[in-house]
Amino acid sequence: MGELSSTTAAGGRAMTVVTGSWRPAAMARSSVTWRSALYLAASLGFGLAWFIGLVVGLALSTALTIFWIGIPMLVLMMLAWRFAAAVERTMAWMAFGVRIPSPYRPLPEGRNPLVKLKAMATDPATWKDLLYLFLRFPLSVVEFALSALVWSAAATFLFLPVLATHDGGVEVNFGVVSFWAGNPVAALPGTAFGVLLAVMAMYVTRAMAMGHLLIARPLLGPSASQQENQRLRRRTAHLQASRARGVDAAEFERRRIERDLHDGAQQRLLAVAMDIGRARAKLDEDPEGARALIEQAHSGTKEAISELRDLARGIYPAILTDRGLDPALSGLAGRAPVPVEVDVDLPERPPAAVESIAYFIVAEALANIAKYARATRATVRVAREDSWVVVEVADNGVGGAVARAEGGLAGLADRAATIDGMLIVDSPPGGPTVIRADLPCTW
Secondary structure, X not given: OOOXXXXXXXXXXXXXXEOOOOOHHHHHHOHHHHHHHHHHHOHHHHHHHHHHHHHHHHHHHXXXXXXXXXXXXXXXXXXXXXXXXXXHXXXXXXXXXXXXXXXXXXXXXXXXXXXXXXXXXXXXXXXXXXXXXXXXXXXXXXHHHHHHHHHHHHHHHHOHHHHOOOOOOEEEEEOOEEEEEOOOOOOHHHHHHHHHHHHHHHHHHHHHHHHHHHHXXXXXXXXXXXXXXXXXXXXXXXXXXXXXXXXXXXXXXXXXXXXXXXXXXXXXXXXXXXXXXXXXXXXXXXXXXHHHHHHHHHHHHHHHHHHHHHHHHHHOOHHHHHHOHHHHHHHHHHHOOOOEEEEEEOOOOOOHHHHHHHHHHHHHHXXXXXXXXXXXXXXXXXXXXXXXXXXXXXXXXXXOOOOOOOOHHHHHHHHHHOOOOEEEEEOOOOOOEEEEEEEEOOO
């Protein structure tokens, strides 16, 4: 499905229905054409059923309003036509490949059914559903009549040689079109005409599908303001989730830095301080022992400086600030245990936040390749695509990488989410593995 879709123009005042290719061969191969034809042929049955049910039900409910049973019947009728409208939305998706979103307002929270029924009754979408179901019957009459005419004419002429096998031949008369064939050979020109009629029938079917959607979409779907509100709600929910993931990622990074400082550099500096204190105590009585302790403290100081340098590089590498993404990634590739090909194609430097996230995505991906992938080579590609910076890291390893909760790849997804980016991991068992991050960027 998906060959037929609808989009609403600005303000909801215009609608453009886009179908697939209108070439005859493409329409004949498309399932949308045949699903639409089946739906339009059966349209009369649904239209008649909804019309009779509504007329009888509403008339009976109105007549009985003087008794207590009339109001419950009206409530049931309202629920029934909302259900029928939901069926129509589902059938439009199945026939035309178009999803018509639910237009209803959210129901109030709580368990009071009267409050929810009042919300349904005051929802404009409920009454638009009713209007559509009443219009459905005359619309279905037109759709059925046109469908029956064009497809029956096409089928009759297509199978004319079969019909002409009867004794005495066959005569076909469709208004101004009349044809007589005494035998199957003489009926072959009629078959050629039937092919043309079949093509015309496909065009008519597509046109009726468009017309049906032009009526159904504004009545069964949300209004332009509702669509904008839904879009804003989805956007808000997405940003809230991104912000929460960003906060979690920042908190995780803070704890990691704190742990590395406590377990690494802090312990080494404490050992250096103790060695210097012991050396000072021995300086007069045991100069050689003091010298050994000073050498040990010096060695510990260098190791602490190295650890602090690595920790600072993990927070934000100086080369990234000074020289940009290309040299920084080349440095990562040079330290990787497998050959890494780096291709950075950016017209200008992106913002610092984008550069930082791209750098750490590549760093984590290369670290995972070294630990788990058993790869013999890897590639890193960074390029601009419209208003996005795309980062791809690929390897020829064993695959099977999964972004598990609390894992490194999930952390990368959280980093990307802090700027409303996204991370995709494609790693089938047996490889290859491709990690792609799309990071929004204002140039």
